[in-house]
Amino acid sequence: MKNTVMSMTPISTFSLPLSSIARSNKANRKCNIINLFGITTLSVFILISVTGASPFAYVANVESNNVSIIDTFTDTVAATVPVGNCPLGVEVSSDGTRVYVANCMSNSVSVIDATKNKVIGTVRVGSYPEGVAVNPDGTKVYVVNAASNTISVIDTATNEVTATVPVGNLPVDVAITPDGRIVYVANSGIPPDYQGNISVIDTATNTITTSVNVEKDPHGIVVNPDGTKVYVVNSNGYPYYKGTVSVIDTATNNVTATVPVGSAPSGIAVNPDGTRVYVAVENPDGYFLERIGGVTAITGAVDVIDTAKYEFIDRVSVGSAPQEVAVTPDGNKVYVVNYGSNTTSVIDTATNTVNTTMPVGGSPTAVGIGPVIKSSSIIGLNGTSFLNSKTRTRNQTNNTEITANAGAAGKQERSIPTQASIPFLNSIWVLISILGAVAFVRKMK
Numbered sequence: 001m002k003n004t005v006m007s008m009t010p011i012s013t014f015s016l017p018l019s020s021i022a023r024s025n026k027a028n029r030k031c032n033i034i035n036l037f038g039i040t041t042l043s044v045f046i047l048i049s050v051t052g053a054s055p056f057a058y059v060a061n062v063e064s065n066n067v068s069i070i071d072t073f074t075d076t077v078a079a080t081v082p083v084g085n086c087p088l089g090v091e092v093s094s095d096g097t098r099v100y101v102a103n104c105m106s107n108s109v110s111v112i113d114a115t116k117n118k119v120i121g122t123v124r125v126g127s128y129p130e131g132v133a134v135n136p137d138g139t140k141v142y143v144v145n146a147a148s149n150t151i152s153v154i155d156t157a158t159n160e161v162t163a164t165v166p167v168g169n170l171p172v173d174v175a176i177t178p179d180g181r182i183v184y185v186a187n188s189g190i191p192p193d194y195q196g197n198i199s200v201i202d203t204a205t206n207t208i209t210t211s212v213n214v215e216k217d218p219h220g221i222v223v224n225p226d227g228t229k230v231y232v233v234n235s236n237g238y239p240y241y242k243g244t245v246s247v248i249d250t251a252t253n254n255v256t257a258t259v260p261v262g263s264a265p266s267g268i269a270v271n272p273d274g275t276r277v278y279v280a281v282e283n284p285d286g287y288f289l290e291r292i293g294g295v296t297a298i299t300g301a302v303d304v305i306d307t308a309k310y311e312f313i314d315r316v317s318v319g320s321a322p323q324e325v326a327v328t329p330d331g332n333k334v335y336v337v338n339y340g341s342n343t344t345s346v347i348d349t350a351t352n353t354v355n356t357t358m359p360v361g362g363s364p365t366a367v368g369i370g371p372v373i374k375s376s377s378i379i380g381l382n383g384t385s386f387l388n389s390k391t392r393t394r395n396q397t398n399n400t401e402i403t404a405n406a407g408a409a410g411k412q413e414r415s416i417p418t419q420a421s422i423p424f425l426n427s428i429w430v431l432i433s434i435l436g437a438v439a440f441v442r443k444m445k
Contacts, residue, residue, distance in 0.1 A: 054071060054072050054073030054074075054372075055072050055096070055328060055329060055369050055370040055371060055372055056069050056070060056071060056072065056078070056114070056369070056370050057069070057070040057072055057326065057335050057344070057367055057368070057369045057370075058070075058090050058092060058099050058101075058112075058367065058368045058369070058370070059090070059335075059337055059344055059360045059361070059364045059366070059367050060083075060087035060088065060089065060090040060101055060102075060337075060364065060365055060366040060367070061087065061342075061360060061361025061362050061363060061364050061365075062086045062087060062088060062104075062339075062362070062363045062364070062365045063086075063361070063362030063363040064361030064362040064363075065082060065083060065084065065085055065086065065087065065103075066080050066081060066082045066083060066087075066361050067080070067081045067083055067087065067090065067099070067101055067112065067361075068080055068344075068360040068361050068364070069081065069117060070335070070344065070358070070360075072328055072333065072335075072369070075346055075356045075358060076358065077358060077359075077360060079117045080361065081112055081117050081118065081119065082119070083101045083103055083110040083112070083119060084101070084103025084105070084106030084108050084110050084122065085103055085104075085105035085106040086103060086104045086105040086106070087101045087102065087103050087104070087110070087365070087366070088102055088103075088104045088129070088130045088131075088365050088366060089101065089102035089129065089130050089131045089132040089143075089144075089366050090102070090132065090366045090367065090368040091132045091133050091134050091141070091368045092114070092134070092368045092369065092370040092371070093114075093134050093138045093156070094134065094135075094136050094137065094138045094371065095138055095371070096114055096370040096371045097113070097114050097115060098111060098112065098113065098114060098134075098138070098156065099111075099112035099114050099368065099370075100112075100132050100134060100141050100143075100154075101132070102125075102129040102130055102131065102132045102143055102144075103129065104128045104129055104130060104146075105128075106122075107124060107125060107126065107127055107128070107129065107145075108122050108123060108124055108125060108129070109122070109123045109125055109129065109132065109141065109143055109152075109154065110122055111123065111159055114370065121159045123154055123159050123160065123161065124161070125143045125145055125152040125154075125161060126143070126145025126147070126148035126150045126152055126164065127145055127146075127147035127148040128145060128146040128147035128148070129143045129144065129145050129146070129152070130144050130145075130146050130171075130172050130173065131143070131144040131171070131172055131173035131174045131186075132144075132174070133174045133175055133176050133183070134156075134176075135176050135180040135203070136176070136178060136179070136180045137180060138156060139155070139156055139157065140153055140154065140155065140156065140180075140203070141153070141154040141156060142154075142174050142176065142183055143174075144167070144171040144172060144173060144174050144185060145171070146170055146171055146172055149166060149167060149168065149169060149170070149171060149187075150164050150165060150166055150167060150171075151164070151165040151167055151171070151174065151183070151185060151201065152164055153165065153206060163206045165201055165206050165207070165208070166208075167185045167187060167199040167201075167208065168185070168187030168189075168197050168199050168211065169187055169188070169189050169190045170187060170188045170189060170190055171185050171186065171187045171188070171199070172186055172187075172188050172218070172219055172220075173185070173186040173218075173219065173220050173221045174186070174221065175221045175222050175223045175230065176203075176223065177223050177227040177250065178223070178225065178226070178227045179227060180203060181202070181203055181204070182200060182201065182202065182203065182250070183200075183201040183203055184198055184199070184200060184201075184221055184223065184230050184248075185198065185199040185201065185221075186198060186218040186219065186220065186221040186232055187199060187218070188217050188218055188219065188235075189216065189217060189218075193216065194216045194217040194237065195213070195216060196213075196214050196215060196216055196217055196218035196232075196234060197211045197212060197213050197214060197218075198211060198212040198214060198218070198221070198230070198232060198248065199211050200212065200253060210253055212248055212253050212254070212255065213255075214232050214234055214246040214248075214255060215234035215236055215244055215246060215258070216234060216235070216236045216237065217234060217235040217236060217237050218232050218233065218234045218235070218246075219233050219234070219235050219265065219266045219267070220232070220233040220265075220266060220267045220268040220279075220280075220324070221233075221268070222268050222269055222270050222277075223250070223270075224270050224274045224307070225270065225272055225273065225274045226274060227250060228249070228250055228251070229247055229248065229249065229250065229274075229307075230247075230248040230250060231245055231246070231247060231248075231268055231270060231277050232245065232246040232248065232268075233245050233261070233265045233266065233267070233268040233279055234246060234265070235264060235265060235266070237264070241263040241264065241283070241286055242260065242263065242286075243260070243261040243262055243263055243264060243265035243279075243281060244258050244259060244260055244261060244265075245258070245259040245261055245265075245268065245277065245279060245305060246258055247259070247310060257310040259305055259310050259311065259312065260312065261279050261281055261303040261305070261312060262279075262281035262283065262284035262285070262286070262301060262303055262315070263281065263282070263283040263284065263285070263286035263287075264281065264282035264283040265279050265280065265281045265282070265303070266280045266281075266282060266322070266323050266324065267279070267280040267322070267323055267324030267325045267337075267366075268280070268325065269324075269325045269326050269327050269334070270307075270327070271327045271331045271349065272327065272329060272330070272331045273331060274307060275306070275307055275308065276304055276305065276306065276307065276349070277304070277305040277307055278302050278303070278304060278305075278325045278327065278334050278347075279302065279303045279304075279305065279325070280300065280302055280318075280322035280323060280324055280325050280336060281300060281301045281302065281303050281315075281322065282298075282300050282321050282322060282323075283298060283300075284299075284300065284301035284303070284315060284317075285298075297320075298320065299317050299318070299319070299320065300317075300318050300319060300320055300321055300322040300338060300340075301315050301316060301317050301318060301322070302315070302316045302318055302322065302325060302334065302336055302347060303315050304316065304352060314352045316347050316352050316353065316354060317354070318336045318338055318345040318347075318354060318357075319336070319338025319340065319341030319343045319345055319357065320338055320339070320340030320341040321338060321339040321340035321341075322336045322337065322338050322339070322345070323337050323338075323339045323364070323365045323366065324336075324337050324365065324366045324367050325337075325367070326367045326368060326369045327349075327369070328369055329369070329371060329372045330372070331349060332348070332349055332350070333346055333347065333348065333349065334346070334347040334349060335347075335367050335369065336367075337360070337364035337365060337366065337367045338364065339363050339364060339365055340363075342359060342360060342361065342362055342363065342364065343357050343358060343359055343360060343364075344357070344358055344360050344364060344367070345357045346358075
């Protein structure tokens with residue numbers, strides 16, 4: 001995050017046996033202990049300078065009217081921030097300093113200061129906002145208004161709507177190319193056929209340049225990291241219940257492949273190197289929902305697609321009625337929000353297994369993950385961090401249409417320290433630093 005202090009593991013002080021640096025006299029011993037401490041400290045600082053801060057995941061809870069903030073290093077909920085009524089969409093800015101939350105029943109977008117975990121602004125948009133996306137340079141936010149059939153364009157410098165773009169019927173999600181020039185909007189369609197399409201918007205003129213027909217009732221959309229492909233998840237609801245993912249070539253705006261997934265898919269995400277696509281599936285085995293008590297009565301899943309061959313390669317069971325997925329900037333974890341379980345599942349992408357499931361707020365529907373911030377400055381022994389934003393990897397998030405009533409009021413905001421987590425500063429690195437320092441002192445002797 002830009003000029004942001006993030007949570008970090010405190011650096012412990014080290015005690016060394018004096019016998020390892022014994023000297024012939026007291027003065028030399030004291031001098032070399034000071035040298036050793038200084039060299040050790042410098043070594044630790046060098047280690048810290050090459051580590052990055054763990055990003056945070058932001059989960060929108062539609063019934064709790066709040067956002068759960070998850071530390072992705074510890075996989076624990078670090079804070080909860082109240083927002084508007086029925087938040088359905090969430091996205092993090094490119095520098096990680098702002099989080100934008102679409103509140104469908106408030107017809108607004110809450111702006112969260114990620115350095116303070118506090119709402120600092122509210123922007124009025126169209127009717128029933130759902131999906132939200134931020135352009136790569138962080139200057140514009142695009143919000144889909146499902147009931148208005150429009151896109152609101154927010155200027156982040158003023159937090160004001162500067163344009164409103166008409167799109168297709170019942171828009172539910174939005175994604176932006178890595179260069180920020182094109183916006184893709186998933187329109188789920190209306191009865192009786194729910195024929196879905198994708199509106200393609202030129203961001204320079206805020207006009208639709210073309211539309212792309214996909215399958216019925218698209219719910220989620222994402223652009224791959226190099227901007228060459230758009231992936232659209234199609235629910236294909238009643239009476240078909242055959243979920244698919246449409247692959248659109250951005251050079252031609254043609255559908256070039258269709259990949260079958262489980263029944264009632266919703267959210268979709270792509271990993272940072274573009275080799276895997278993850279799809280949240282509410283009814284993976286295609287059960288007759290009327291017979292089993294609805295979708296919340298079954299275990300949902302995340303289907304994994306290999307983008308080299310555009311084929312299904314794995315299925316990971318998660319909680320009930322998963323709505324959306326997001327991938328960490330390093331590609332090692334996938335976060336899945338389970339609407340029916342009030343939980344978030346964390347998938348290890350190396351094994352495609354769930355390694356953590358944590359409770360969040362009521363009926364989570366959307367998740368966004370911030371960037372990794374690398375430090376070019378020194379972090380003190382007291383835990384104070386002087387961070388400068390260097391690089392980040394953008395994770396694209398997706399949303400799904402879901403109707404819900406306003407729930408109980410959100411929990412009170414709980415402030416947390418936002419200092420850098422240091423996952424690599426473990427006992428092995430500390431031991432290496434100490435041994436190197438000892439060797440140096442002996443050489444100087």
